[in-house]
Amino acid sequence: MVNDQYDAVVIGMGPGGEVAASQLIKAGKRVAVVERELIGGECGYWACIPSKTLLRPLEAAAGAAGVAGLDGPHPDWAGMRSYRDTMIRHLDDSKQAEGYRSQGAAVFRGSAHLVDRDPWVVAVDGHRLTAEHVIVATGSSASKPPIEGLEEVEVWTNRQATTLEEIPGSAVVVGGSAVGVELGQFLARMGCSVTMVQRGPALMDREEPRVGELAAETLRGDGVDVRTGTAPRRAYRRGRESVLELDDGSEAVGDVVLLATGRSPRLEGLELDRVGVETGRRGLAVDERCRAAPGLWAVGDVTGVSMFTHVAKYQGRIVASNILGGDRTAEYTGVPRVVFADPEIAAVGLTAEQARKEGYDPVSAEVDLTEGLARPWTYETSPRGHAGVVADRTGRGLLGAWAVAPLAGEWIHTAALAVREGIGIDRLREGVFQFPTYSEGYMLAVEALDM
Numbered sequence: 001m002v003n004d005q006y007d008a009v010v011i012g013m014g015p016g017g018e019v020a021a022s023q024l025i026k027a028g029k030r031v032a033v034v035e036r037e038l039i040g041g042e043c044g045y046w047a048c049i050p051s052k053t054l055l056r057p058l059e060a061a062a063g064a065a066g067v068a069g070l071d072g073p074h075p076d077w078a079g080m081r082s083y084r085d086t087m088i089r090h091l092d093d094s095k096q097a098e099g100y101r102s103q104g105a106a107v108f109r110g111s112a113h114l115v116d117r118d119p120w121v122v123a124v125d126g127h128r129l130t131a132e133h134v135i136v137a138t139g140s141s142a143s144k145p146p147i148e149g150l151e152e153v154e155v156w157t158n159r160q161a162t163t164l165e166e167i168p169g170s171a172v173v174v175g176g177s178a179v180g181v182e183l184g185q186f187l188a189r190m191g192c193s194v195t196m197v198q199r200g201p202a203l204m205d206r207e208e209p210r211v212g213e214l215a216a217e218t219l220r221g222d223g224v225d226v227r228t229g230t231a232p233r234r235a236y237r238r239g240r241e242s243v244l245e246l247d248d249g250s251e252a253v254g255d256v257v258l259l260a261t262g263r264s265p266r267l268e269g270l271e272l273d274r275v276g277v278e279t280g281r282r283g284l285a286v287d288e289r290c291r292a293a294p295g296l297w298a299v300g301d302v303t304g305v306s307m308f309t310h311v312a313k314y315q316g317r318i319v320a321s322n323i324l325g326g327d328r329t330a331e332y333t334g335v336p337r338v339v340f341a342d343p344e345i346a347a348v349g350l351t352a353e354q355a356r357k358e359g360y361d362p363v364s365a366e367v368d369l370t371e372g373l374a375r376p377w378t379y380e381t382s383p384r385g386h387a388g389v390v391a392d393r394t395g396r397g398l399l400g401a402w403a404v405a406p407l408a409g410e411w412i413h414t415a416a417l418a419v420r421e422g423i424g425i426d427r428l429r430e431g432v433f434q435f436p437t438y439s440e441g442y443m444l445a446v447e448a449l450d451m
């Protein structure tokens, strides 16, 4: 065993770990980073980056087809795949490792685990790393629902789906939230026959039910067989086909079964219990400073707080500031949530139901953007778009907002800022938004509130 001494050890170099490590290195701290797969994490190789890269040409092609006077381009799988491979660095992170080394950090390859505390000691690859601070940033893995016989059929998670070489002829997508909607639409638009099986009554079930309805409409428009209110109970092979028997008695059949049923924090093998740190099914619990124990910090998916890259990066910044002597607390109000389907699905803050549960007196409004705005009409020949807001009747604040419309992932930030900064309805009604933009939709929705 080689004994090494650091100010901080970062376990897991996805977006959360990378941000924390980079800020500490820049501040002159002695930092060791540990990664067992690829620096860049799930996000960089098997999640955000490949999925957005693969969806973009399809959106552009559909966009061109929907614009007057263009003889649209057509997706070319070989070209798409090749650019995807460039974007995921051909699953090679040697330049990233070199980049950290050149900044003075020590880079360790392998699975890390905790062996002691006071001071913290991390073991990896024959080394014992002693440090004042340890940051756990180990992310999450695709959850596998308990379906009898699942091991008999061809199962994909986000990993196989985002690095695929050939488009399957047919697929059953289990789960109809962010992963299911993005990858289901991608596969369908590439000519795969997609069946989507969603357990609850609506897709996107953490959002307003209306958002789920609009998502289902979009997917059905792409030819997806969307089945809600049912879940697989048994899986088996029938020749080359993978068959899922659903609990409503029907079956869903595909060449592959893509699991999009949520993610579980990666805690296995860290041996946190050995150093007296408790973990639960939801992850490594942290306080508002992202601290799990004195000198032990956690950021990103492993914390079980909203599993988004922007949240992981935000927590990374919080932890670095706190280690560097600051006193920053994380505040999750007004964090946007975007599903990069076409059209984009964006939301922020509370749904009306969540607001009611939190004791507010919510009032909602929804607008059809094609009725009140010019932008949908100048943008495309078959204009689309809906937006909604949730406000607090008593306090007159904006509690939440959503949009299912082109570029919604960009203009949700207007509402996100209002929710985060507590800009009230009366002030928003004084707003002046650029004409003709989709952002004007929030003005319309705020105007439409009965308050």
Ligand SMILES: Cc1cc2nc3c(=O)[nH]c(=O)nc-3n(C[C@H](O)[C@H](O)[C@H](O)COP(=O)(O)OP(=O)(O)OC[C@H]3O[C@@H](n4cnc5c(N)ncnc54)[C@H](O)[C@@H]3O)c2cc1C
Residues within 6 Å of the ligand: 011, 012, 013, 014, 015, 016, 017, 034, 035, 036, 037, 038, 039, 040, 041, 042, 043, 044, 046, 047, 048, 049, 051, 052, 110, 111, 112, 113, 137, 138, 139, 140, 158, 179, 266, 269, 270, 299, 300, 301, 302, 307, 308, 309, 310, 311, 312, 340
């Ligand atoms: C298909 C898909 C698309 C997504 N798209 C988006 C999107 O568009 N926008 C968005 O905001 N979010 C998106 N997400 C969510 C996003 O990927 C995660 O929120 C983000 O990756 C979390 O970052 P992280 O740093 O916590 O963990 P990860 O990115 O999971 O990285 C953790 C790293 O820790 C390493 N590790 C784990 N255990 C150990 C150990 N014991 N020792 C050493 N290393 C270890 C892993 O190898 C990994 O590299 C998507 C998710 C999926 C599945």
Ligand SMILES: NC(=O)c1ccc[n+]([C@@H]2O[C@H](COP(=O)([O-])OP(=O)(O)OC[C@H]3O[C@@H](n4cnc5c(N)ncnc54)[C@H](O)[C@@H]3O)[C@@H](O)[C@H]2O)c1
Residues within 6 Å of the ligand: 145, 174, 175, 176, 177, 178, 179, 180, 182, 197, 198, 199, 200, 203, 204, 205, 230, 231, 232, 259, 260, 261, 262, 263, 306, 307, 308, 337, 338, 339, 340
């Ligand atoms: N654009 C983005 O920011 C983006 C994209 C993809 C994923 N992500 C994040 O990654 C995480 C994982 O996404 P996800 O969509 O896999 O998980 P999720 O937890 O958001 O949704 C899983 C869905 O699967 C359904 N489900 C669960 N078990 C089922 C079963 N046995 N049968 C049928 N349906 C079932 C649930 O009802 C739920 O709607 C989320 O936190 C998400 O926000 C973000």
